[in-house]
Amino acid sequence: MQLTIPTLLTLARILMIPVLVLVFYLPVDWSNIAAVTLFILAGLTDWLDGWVARRFRMTSSFGAFLDPVADKLMVGVALIIIVQRHPEIGLALSAAVIIGREITISALREWMAAVGESGRVKVAWAGKIKTILQMVAIGFLLYGEPLGPIPVLDIGRWLLIGAAALTIWSMLSYLRSAWPAMRSRP
Template sequence: MQLTIPTLLTLLRIVLIPVLVVVFYLPFDASNQVTVALFIIAAVTDWLDGWIARRWGMTSSFGAFLDPVADKLMVTVALLLIVQRHPEIGIALSAAVIIGREITISALREWMAALGEAGRVKVAWVGKIKTILQMVAIGFLLYGESLWFIPVLEIGRWLLIIAAALTIWSMFIYLRAAWPAVRKQS
C-alpha cells in the first residue's frame, strides 16, 4: 500500500488526538488556545485531505475508510473532554446524541455496504451544515472562556445544541433512505 498525501494527513489527524488530550490537561496559561489550535489543524487537515484526494486523483480505499474514522475519533475525544470540563446536561446530552448518531450511522453504512446498497446513504446538505456547526461549537467549547466581550462558552453551548438537533435530523434522513433496504431484509 502506498501512502498518499491525503492518507498521511488523515494519519496526522489520528496522531494529533493524544496530543490534544495531553495539551487539554496541561496546567499552563495557553492550554485552551493550543488545544483549539490543534483542533483547528485537525479540522483543516480533514478538509485538505479530501480536497487533495479529489483534485489530484489520490483517492484510495484505505483513505476512504480511514478518513471518517479519524474524524469520528477526533470529534468523540473532543466531546468527551468538553463534557468532562463542562458537566452540564445540555452539553452532555448533545455530545451523547452526536456520538450515538456517529456510531449508528457508521453501523448503518457498513450494513448497507454489505447489502450492496451503500449508495442509499450519502451525505446530505443537513449533514454538512451539522458538521460545520459542530466543529465551530467544539472549538468554542474547547476554548471555554470569554474572549474580550464575546461569550465564547455560551455561544459554543448553543451551537452544540443546534448541531445535536441537526444530527438527529440528518440521522432520520439516513434512516429514511435506508428504510427500503431494511424492510427487504426483515
C-alpha cells in the same frame, strides 16, 4: 499498500488526538488556545487531504476508510474532554446524541453496503450543516473563556445543542432513506 500524502495527512490527524488531550489538560494559561489551534489544524488537514487526493488523483481505498474514522475519533475525543471539563446535562446529551448518531450511521452504511443498497445513504444537506455547527461549537467549547464581552462558552453550548438537533434530523433522514431495505426480508 502505498502511503500517499493524503493518507499521511489523515494519519497525522489521528496522531493529533492524544496531543489534543494532553494539551487540553496542561496546567498552563495557554492550554485552551493550544487545544483550539490543534483542533483547527486537524480540520485543515481534513480539508487538505481531501483536496490533495482529488486534485492529484491520490485516492485510495485505505484513505477512503481512514478519513472518516479520523474525523469521528477527533470529534468524539473532543466532545468527551469538553463534557468532562463542563459536566452539564445539555453538553452531555448533545455529545451523546452526536456520538451515538456517528456510531448508528456508520453501522447503517456498513450494513447497507453489505446488502448492496449503499446508494440510499448519501450525505444530505442537514448532515453538512450539522458538521459545520459541530466543528465551530467544539472550537468555542475547547476555548471556553470569554473574549471580552463575547460569551464564548455560552455560544459554544448553543451551537452544540443546535448541532445535536440537526444530528437527530439527519439521522432520521438517513434511516428513512434506508427503511425500505431494512424492511425487506433477507
